[in-house]
Amino acid sequence: MIKRLLPFFVIGLLGFASWQITQNPPQAQRGAPPEPKRISVEVLPIEMDSFHIQVRSYGRIEPRTQSTLLPQVAGEVVWLNPDFRAGGFFEAGEELIRLDERDYEADLAQAEATLMSARQALAEEVARSAQAAADWKRLGNAGEAPPLVLRKPQLSAAQATLASAEAAVKQARLNLERTHIRAPYAGRVLEKSVDLGQIVSSGTTLGSIYAVDVLQVRLPLQNRDLGYLELPEEYRVKGVTPVQPKVAIHSDLIRPETWQGKVVQTEGAIDEDSRQLHVLAQIEDPYGEKAVDRIPLKVGQYVTAAIEGVQVEDAIVIPNKAIYQGSYVYVVEEGVLQRREIDVAWQDDTQALIEKGLKTGDRLVLTSLGQVVSGTPVRVQGDSARVAKPTEGQPDGDRS
Numbered sequence: 001m002i003k004r005l006l007p008f009f010v011i012g013l014l015g016f017a018s019w020q021i022t023q024n025p026p027q028a029q030r031g032a033p034p035e036p037k038r039i040s041v042e043v044l045p046i047e048m049d050s051f052h053i054q055v056r057s058y059g060r061i062e063p064r065t066q067s068t069l070l071p072q073v074a075g076e077v078v079w080l081n082p083d084f085r086a087g088g089f090f091e092a093g094e095e096l097i098r099l100d101e102r103d104y105e106a107d108l109a110q111a112e113a114t115l116m117s118a119r120q121a122l123a124e125e126v127a128r129s130a131q132a133a134a135d136w137k138r139l140g141n142a143g144e145a146p147p148l149v150l151r152k153p154q155l156s157a158a159q160a161t162l163a164s165a166e167a168a169v170k171q172a173r174l175n176l177e178r179t180h181i182r183a184p185y186a187g188r189v190l191e192k193s194v195d196l197g198q199i200v201s202s203g204t205t206l207g208s209i210y211a212v213d214v215l216q217v218r219l220p221l222q223n224r225d226l227g228y229l230e231l232p233e234e235y236r237v238k239g240v241t242p243v244q245p246k247v248a249i250h251s252d253l254i255r256p257e258t259w260q261g262k263v264v265q266t267e268g269a270i271d272e273d274s275r276q277l278h279v280l281a282q283i284e285d286p287y288g289e290k291a292v293d294r295i296p297l298k299v300g301q302y303v304t305a306a307i308e309g310v311q312v313e314d315a316i317v318i319p320n321k322a323i324y325q326g327s328y329v330y331v332v333e334e335g336v337l338q339r340r341e342i343d344v345a346w347q348d349d350t351q352a353l354i355e356k357g358l359k360t361g362d363r364l365v366l367t368s369l370g371q372v373v374s375g376t377p378v379r380v381q382g383d384s385a386r387v388a389k390p391t392e393g394q395p396d397g398d399r400s
Contacts, residue, residue: 038379039369043332044318046362051317053309055225056348059217061301063210064282065185072178074201075099077194084207088189089287097194097206099179108172111165118165122158129155187211188287190299215286215297217249217261219305220276228309228346231266231279246308247281254295259283263307281305316354322366323352330365330372331358337365337376 079098083090090096129151136145147153190208194200221229232242249259261283270277286297297303322329328341342357358364363380 038377039337039367039372040381041332041337041365041367041369041378042381043363044322044366046316046318046358046360046364048314048316048360051312051315051353053228053312053346053353054348055221055229055307055309057219057221057305057307059219059281059303059305061297061299061303062216062218063190063299064214064216065187065211066190066208067184067210068208069096069181069206070202071097071099071181071200071204071206072202073099073104073175075101075103075179075199077196077198077200080194080196084189085192086189089212090183090187090189090209092183092186094183095180096183097181099181099200101176101179104172104176104179108169108176111168111172115162115165115169118158118162122155122162125151125155125158181206183209185211186213210299212285212287214282214284215299216280216282217303217305219247219263219279219281219307220271220274221279221307222276224346225309226277228312229307230310232263233266234268248306249281249283249297250304250306251295251297251301253298253301257295259286259290259297279307281307312353316358316360317351318354318358318364319351319366320347320349321368322364329358330369332363332365332378332380335377337369337372337374337378339374 076099077097078100081088081090081094081096084096132150133145136149187209190210192207194204194206200206230243230245232244234242244262244264247261247263249261251257251259261281263279263281265280267278267280283297318329323342323344324330326344328339330337331340332338340357340362343355344352345355346353365378
């Protein structure tokens with residue numbers, strides 16, 4: 001009996017459930033549409049101001065005057081100046097190396113003896129010539145005596161012998177003096193190539209030295225920088241004083257140091273390898289008072305340089321990080337991003353001088369954005385500007 005009634009019970013239960021659902025339909029709860037997603041960006045208000053261009057370059061420290069010491073006479077090295085070592089300083093005229101001088105002292109003594117004999121021989125010939133002239137007159141001969149009678153050829157030979165002996169003495173003294181090798185200028189030893197007891201000749205390298213009055217750096221310039229520099233140029237016209245722009249030489253050998261110098265020369269040809277123009281910067285008295293308590297510059301050391309350029313008035317300068325692909329930036333207008341094409345007039349490693357594309361009052365986006373579209377709503381950091389609805393656009397690309 002129960003099995004017969006069970007289907008009717010199930011059908012009734014389902015019908016009741018259907019009636020309940022139709023009598024109580026679900027009601028959707030509608031709320032406000034979600035706020036569009038905003039990007040937080042940092043902006044830089046654009047302002048015009050004067051801008052002093054500094055052109056960056058690099059180079060290697062070199063001495064302006066460098067010499068290789070070579071002896072002019074041969075001999076054994078018997079003495080070395082204690083400062084004649086790599087890095088040692090010396091003054092102009094100071095003796096650096098001394099060779100064994102005994103052979104040259106003997107040569108000088110022999111030359112002086114020869115000179116004395118030549119003087120005696122000349123005196124005898126002068127006396128003979130005078131006696132010959134007196135005898136010519138005593139014998140009653142008329143007119144002037146012939147040169148042979150007056151012994152003029154013998155007198156000329158004696159005079160020539162005396163001149164040769166005097167020259168030999170000068171040469172012997174010079175050779176003796178050359179055993180004392182002296183510094184031609186105040187400088188520093190770059191390399192020592194000889195030691196005590198070594199036999200040297202006129203072709204033996206004794207060492208390398210350089211003057212310490214001036215150090216110089218050869219600096220390459222990019223073509224884009226030439227229009228923003230006043231370089232020292234030389235002309236055949238007299239009376240033209242070339243400009244010498246200041247340059248700051250930066251060294252980081254042990255700790256950061258900055259040395260002040262000036263550009264003194266512009267080369268007359270483009271370098272064949274780099275296809276760049278080079279200038280020569282000099283630092284005066286680099287080992288004097290200005291070097292006290294500092295790390296001195298070293299010959300061969302690589303340094304960077306900042307050359308003083310022209311001053312641009314009413315300039316717009318922005319950081320390089322705000323530029324995309326070298327040709328456009330983003331600005332914020334009424335709460336949304338807008339792409340702005342620009343022309344870069346000059347640029348270094350950190351900033352760029354803008355020729356056109358931006359104006360005073362623009363709000364330049366500094367935040368790295370990646371793939372974005374013009375019209376994207378943004379929130380400016382530190383600003384309570386309203387958020388505008390996005391406009392249609394396509395992705396503008398990535399930063400260069």
